[in-house]
Amino acid sequence: MSIRKDLQKRIQQLGQRIQNNVKVQEGDDPKEQPAELMKELDSCLSQLQELIWRINATNIETKNGEGRTLTELMAQKDVLTMRISTLRSVFDTASTGQDRYSRSEIKMVTMIDVKALSKQIDEYSAQLRKLDIEIQALNFQTELK
Numbered sequence: 001m002s003i004r005k006d007l008q009k010r011i012q013q014l015g016q017r018i019q020n021n022v023k024v025q026e027g028d029d030p031k032e033q034p035a036e037l038m039k040e041l042d043s044c045l046s047q048l049q050e051l052i053w054r055i056n057a058t059n060i061e062t063k064n065g066e067g068r069t070l071t072e073l074m075a076q077k078d079v080l081t082m083r084i085s086t087l088r089s090v091f092d093t094a095s096t097g098q099d100r101y102s103r104s105e106i107k108m109v110t111m112i113d114v115k116a117l118s119k120q121i122d123e124y125s126a127q128l129r130k131l132d133i134e135i136q137a138l139n140f141q142t143e144l145k
Helices: 002-021 034-061 068-095 114-141
Strands: none
Touching: 002 034, 034 068, 034 114
16 A cells, blocks of 8 residues: 555656646756656556556455455445544534524524434444454455455
């Protein structure tokens, strides 16, 4: 995974370096040759594509003790993360107080049980931590194909 992250960072940096050198003042030379940087970018992108393919192939074949694939566990983790994020936003909105300066102002009321929602978020967060540990353990035990 760190190789993929390093490649992605390198690709981003190469893109920036290319942009910095595609235009120069007339009569000046670029600090770096864009054509050479483009070749290096193509090489990094090819390496990244191969690495992503290998990671995906490995993840679809790697199974936990219950027979679920790493790909399936990662999809579950992504959705669980999204669920927690959405529920936290709802919690923040529901638990925000309202300042009223007079009795004639409209009073807003919370339509959900904030305490129950908080408990639910905590339960999902615990599930996410457990799932993350399981994924990390599988990744540690698995050789990339």
